[in-house]
Amino acid sequence: MKRRLKLLIPIILIAAALCSALGLSYHSAKGDFPIWQEPAGLLPPKEEWHMEPGDDLEITRLCGEGLAWERLSISLKPPREGVYDFYNDPLLLDYSFLGRWHTVYEGEDCYTVKSLDGGPVRVDLRLPSGIFHRDGRYRLRLGKRGREPEDAYEVCRYEFTAKNQPGPAQGMEPNDFDSWYEPTWDGDTDDGRVTLTSLRTYTDSDGRALLEFSVRLNEDSYSRGIDSRVDRLWQGSWYTVSGPDIERTAATGGQGEPGEEFTASNAIPEKVLCHPGTYRLYWGHAYYCEFTVE
DSSP states (O other), rough: HHHHHHHHHHHHHHHHHHHHHHHHHHHHHTTTSSSOOOOOBOOOTTTTTTOOOEEEEEEEEETTTTTTEEEEEEEOOOSSSSEEEEEEEEEEEEEEEEEEEEHHHHEEEEEEEESSSSSEEEEEEHHHHTTEEEEEEEEEOOOOOOOOTEEEEEEEEEEEEEEEEOOOOOOOEESSSSSSSSOOOOOOOOOOSEEEEEEEEOOOTTSSSEEEEEEESSSEEEEEEEBOOOEETTTTTEEESOOOSSSSSSOOEEEOTTOOEEEEEEEOOOGGGGEEEEEEEEEEETEEEEEEOO
């Protein structure tokens, strides 16, 4: 009996050490991510939205001017040619620990998949700075919301391994604009009928961030589209930082004498006022003016 106990004691000690090590490793992994929970379920993909992943993936870091985040660039193949817009749709990142998946990040990203010939396209996604600094196996799941708020359909899932990725960028905030993507249209649609000049940015009594600008008539009439947008100049390129709900009104226009001038205001994302830089407001997709936040 004593001999058995002598043999069991080392085994018990080794098992206890392993359990302790696993426990420490588990808590260490859990503390490395924004969240740690059982994977949220997504409804099976609908045929018209289901996208097959390609075989290439790239993780890069974008940082500067006080902002930092990870850009995950993946290849997807849409079911057919066309333009697929995603706004306020779910993005889930899972991490595999001892063979089990745990959701470590969930957010709503804005991205567009455009395929003119039905072939593979690249999609850039934003994730928190340093999210991949723990080596291991990850799974990205993209969703599309249905008509009901609680319905979210899986569009694609992509498994990959991340190694030797740097930790969070120090002294910089994660990118927290309403969206961040290359403008889906960027042509100069200004027909020269008006000239916009930025005057000031301010917050009104309702807490809305606004840009006030002057409108000078160069001809006796003008017309403008229904949607406005705000872009930011960042590292030499323009990125749209506003969602589609900045201003949505009926197409409109006006007339008057050439040289006539009046003042107008347009909503801009609140986060714009928090981040100094160069921006531009497109006023109804027709005219634009640049402005600076200091």
